[in-house]
Amino acid sequence: MRYEEAVEYILDIPKFTKKNEPSHTRQFLRCLGDPQEKFKVLHVAGTNGKGSVCAYLNAMLLSEGRTVGLFVSPHLVKMNERIVINGEMITDESFLDIFQFVLEKVKGMEAKGLPHPTFFEFLFGMAVTAFARAGVEYAVLETGLGGRLDATNTVEKPLVTAITSIGLDHMAFLGDTVGQIAFEKAGIIKPEIPVFYADTQEESNRVIEQRAADLGAPCKKIGKDAYEILGIRDKHIAFSCVNAYYGDTTWSLNNIGAYQPGNAMLALEIMRYVLKENSHPKLWRQALRDLKWEGRMEEILPDVYVDGAHNVSAVEGFLRSVPQGEENIILFSAVSDKDYEEMIACLCRNLNTAFYVITLIEDKRAAGMEELQRIFEKHTTKPVIVKESLKEAFSYVLQNQEGRKIYCLGSLYLTGMIKELTSSSK
Incomplete structure (x- = not known):
């Protein structure tokens, strides 16, 4: 079997399970x-x-x-x-x-x-x-869609659990309120295992803290007052930590996302717990400065950014990262099971945009371009251009960038899709 056949097999799995x-x-x-x-x-x-x-x-x-x-x-x-x-x-x-090993076991099942x-x-x-074969000491696991019923949640005794910001997403599966979604995410909390979570809003905070209390899990909230954003310089966002543990030091991230x-x-506080007295924050500082996390306010060409914002709360985070007052250009697409109307409304209400370009993503859940165009035109008087081909859409915005x-x-x-397009053209 070839690598390409293994990938094709995995991609075909949703068709028969x-x-x-x-x-x-x-x-x-x-x-x-x-x-x-x-x-x-x-x-996490x-x-x-x-x-992130x-x-x-x-x-x-x-x-x-x-390791x-x-x-x-x-x-x-x-x-x-x-x-x-x-x-x-x-x-x-x-x-x-590893695929062949796993497939053999699956056939036995x-x-x-x-x-x-x-x-x-x-x-x-x-x-x-793969991690077990490599003999790693630590594994960092990101949940998929939820938490409580997630495949990763079968790890019975993690060293630590963490819950990032909570917002409305995947509501058909996780519930239509922040509290219901927080309940699903809080399903990863384990008895007596410390949980660290990001302060989002009272409803989600309350659910997480109650779940932790029920299980006797030490619980630490990382509030918005734990750090201060100092500004953006040389494509890096700088911030300082309020806690004296980190000293009078400026931290920097290779990103301009305000979120x-x-x-x-949140990651820093988890590291403090995991390594305790064996930690070296000076090393962390350099590691964070050097890390480039793809797809999150990532500059892929001069003044061209891709951001994975795909729900309302993520779009709100994106908006906090965009310089106010500057005229910009938006290239947009979405999948049909997202609240794309509110995402579009947020963009139109809060950005000074010269024009919007809509394109189609290569996925069976892709939202229709005519529907996206209708919603944009409902919320803005700026031009809305439709390009079915991503290559054509991306060429259009580059040709009309004008600073x-x-x-x-x-x-x-x-x-x-954009990263693949730009990498193949280099």
């Missing part, structure tokens, strides 16, 4: 030899920012000379991005080798009448198998 209960994932892991028990797990859930927090934790652990596995989703361009060992994306050869793992379960099984210092602060900043957002699928 359905969501499985956590008990199924546990059976699956047992068939793999319980690889998830061979390292210390840092488990949340609506927005969980990938995972990336920051990974970078800081590596700076301390620790680390990182499991994140979705991937932007290549499936291997989901499985990272000691800072390196898994190779095609290793991917194929099916022979016993057990369901096939889901797309996410299969990749999670591959990731923890990222909060994510970094303005271009922001591409609305879906991580769009971000991945």
Whole structure:
């Protein structure tokens, strides 16, 4: 079997399986030899920012000379991005080798009448198998859609759990209130295992704290007053920490997202707990400054940014990051199960935009361009241009840039497609 065939098989999984209960994932892991028990797990859930927090934790652990596995989703361009060992994306050869091992175990499960793992379960099984084989000391795991019923939540005794900001997303699966969604995310909290969470709003805070109290889990809230944003310079956002532990030091992130210092602060506090007296914050400072987390207010060409904002709260975070008063250009697309009307309304209300360009993403859930155009024209009097081909849409915004900043957002699928387009043209 070739690598490309392995990827195709995994992509085809949703066509012949359905969501499985956590008990199924546990059976699956047992068939793999319980690889998830061979390292210390840092488990991260949340609506927005969980990938960034995972990336920051990974970078800081590596700076301390620790061996680390990182499991994140979705991937932007290549499936291997989901499985990272000691800072390196898994190779095609290793991917194929682990895939074949996992597939053999899955066929054995099916022979016993057990369901096939889901797309996410299969990749999670591959990731923890890869980490166990590599002998990593730590694994940083990002949940998929929720938390309580997530495949990653079958790790019974993580070292620590973390919950990033909570917002309205995946409401068809997680509930239509912030409290209901927080309940699903808080499902990763384990008895007596410390949980760190980002202060979002009273409703979600209350749910998380109650769940922690019920389970006797030490709970620490990372409030917005824990840090102060100092400004943006040389494409880096600078912030200071209020806690004396970090000293009178300016921290810097290789990003201009106003939402990222909060994510970094959450990761810093987790690191303090994980390494305790063996920690070296000076190393963390350099690691955070050097880390480039793709797809989050990432400058891919001069004054051209991609941002993975794909729900209302993420768009609000994006808006806090855009310089006010400057005229810009927006390239937008979305999937149909998001609240794209409110996302569009937020953009139109709060940005000084010369024109909007709508395109189509390559996904069966893609929102229709005519529908997106109708909503944009409902909320703005600025020109709304429709280009079915992403290549044509991206060429159009570049040709009409005229000194303005271009922001591409609305879906991580769009971000991945643009990154693939720009990398293939280099």
